[in-house]
Amino acid sequence: MSQQNENQSQADTQTKKLGIGTDEWVAQHDKRLARRVGALGVLDFLNEKVSNRTRYVALLLAAIAFGFFVDNQYLLRIASNLGVFLMMTIGINIVLGFAGLLDLGFVAFYGFGAYAYALTSSSQLNQHWPTYLSVPAIVITTAFLGYLVSLPSRRLFGDYLAIVTLFFGQIFIQLVLSSDSITFPGHTDSTDITGGSNGIPGLDPFKFFGQPFKSTTDYYWLLLIVLTLLLIAVTRIDRTRVGRAWRTVREDPLASQSMGIKVNNLKTLAFIVGAAIAGFAGAIFAGIQSAVFINGFDVPLLTLVYAAVILGGSGSIPGSIIGAFVMSVLPEILRVQNYSEMLFITVLVLTIGVIGKTWKRFALNIVSVVVIGYIVKLALNASQLATTPSKIWAIAPVSKALRYWLVLPSNRIVWGNIAFVALVALVAYYSIAREKIKPLLLPLIAYISIFLWEDRLVADANTTRQLIIGAMLVVLMIVRPQGFLGKARVEVL
């Protein structure tokens, strides 16, 4: 009890220190010094010693080298998808990060761009526009759509805006799904516009000056150019009058309005810019895929993009890049079992390292997990409860190594489900447990997560990914609401 009070009072002083007139940097000086040990220290060092400009240049050079030396179409496809994803996170960063509008209909603009490209460059409506005509037309139309959506939305804020725009996204999906048999007035037969749930296949590739794009490599270069220009533009906008005005609107609409800032116009502008970028990204995506399907533009994509922006820190462009990288490449890695195994073990070990803070605690935790595993295995072997699995579930080398240590029950589904519920309960308990109990819980949680991963999750990559995203959003909001690289809001007390 006294321990809890102590924690409480510590937290109180922490908030008091951040009051008006206290510099955040000074207030957190002790905390920063304390962080400098263990696994986080290395990350901290990298974070502080390298300038932003160096990082951007390094990234660009790496991207150019990637385009020159990599010939694997699969890798280029992943890289191009990352590029499209990055465009979206940058777009959301403008709407949410700069202007502070939670626009949950963002993916609809992206989908609109993709469908608009599909309709102007396929046999669906027998339109084959040249790319230099169709893409600008799409960007302008999407921007106009963004303007239309902003009209009712700019009177709303916060939760209302979120739900209205989310609804708007659903409407887009419903319209596309139902527009495969539309009867125009004066006609008796119905026209198929969007192909409904079948989508529109067989789109033309991008074509410039009579030269059609031949492979993903061409799209990769296009995306690299577009992204470079976009990143330069966005970092510049952030420093202009409009960028500063957006920030004030985000922090306090009422105060900025009384300072003479035209809040409504700025909100509309953020919507328009965000929508235009999303539409552009959608058109490129449609070109790469050479087909569009409506389920690609539904809520899962929305959560993925938002998770990326929030993970990196909304308002921070480097944060968005990291977030996009994690969220877009991670699923591809999770798809290959061998990589996903390695990634899982790495993340687990890193997490234990970060929570343990010191190297000594870290080593102690790892040893405890190994010991727990052996005890469980030996106990079950002695009581003859453990059954040898008839077939090996996981094929990755890591799994094969783990097999000698981990219990693999014959009924994996049931035991996996029990482990899942137990893990959720333990993690929840951990978050409210007393400091003395926490170190005891940690190895247990780690063991159960390995068990769950090997027995259940590894075979179900998609669900796993979503579970991780969901848990990450909740934990992130509690631990670090501003994301990895975002700046904490100045809360007026």
Added chain:
Amino acid sequence: MGYFGQQLVNGLTLGGVYALIALGYSLVYGVLQILNFAHGDVYMVGAFLGYFVEIGLGGPLHSKVPVPVMIFIMFAVSMIGTGLLGIIIERFAYRPLRKSSRIAPLISALGVSILLQNAALLLFSANIRTYDTSSFIPSTLGFSLGSITIDSVRLTVLVLALILMFALSRWVNKTQLGRAMRAIAVDRDAAVMMGIDIDRVIRWTFFVGAALAGAAGVMNGLLLRGVSNGMGFVPGLKGFTAAVIGGIGSIPGAMFGGLLLGVVESLTQGYLSTNFSDFYTFILLIAVMLLRPNGLFGKKAIVKA
């Protein structure tokens, strides 16, 4: 007339379900000013709990207890289970964020929603289940008013929804806890100074709101719709829309908004087009937002004192 009346009855039944969901949003919004995005998924969990109780009692065809008792147990278990789930969600996802910015609980709620949906996918698989109501309540059972037939399932759902709404307004208006809840909605700081245990009230609010969503989930199952892990999203959206139309934070508003939404949806489906009914709901929402931004029953909010 008969067709119109039939659509009206269908709409009211659907509206009852929406109203119950909307009430959960409104209650939570009233005390915490947060939008509980995970509410639709609580509704999904409620539907699953009802399904498992039905299976546990011997399934739709070979029930071990009489049908009314079975339905009662389904509702009771589902409401208590989802109520507890609501308390857990509040404790772990919202309480740590009570002092942070407005957007943080919203995103945390989004996370809870994703977690619940995928946890259900992992635990219960992607199969769509049905309560198979018609095998224990014959669809011919019921009565007719002229050319309008009201079958017994719809009647049960409608009557239960009305009873729950009535019980809720009694709870909010007559009990001490309800009074405390209203006090917190008006001014949280003042309520604390008056000695109200704010955590306890918020816990109960989440319990009641989530239990209503659980009841709505079972009703959805009884109305012969599928039970699956993604079923909560659209009704959750509609429930929130209903709460906003009625004026969020207002309890009669949520009830009226839900019923109105159900009727509008049913009538547009009956007369205009089945494919675009959500579109009309959306237009209704936008119209209300433009004409009465605080909803039909809402009070004008003072943004900053």
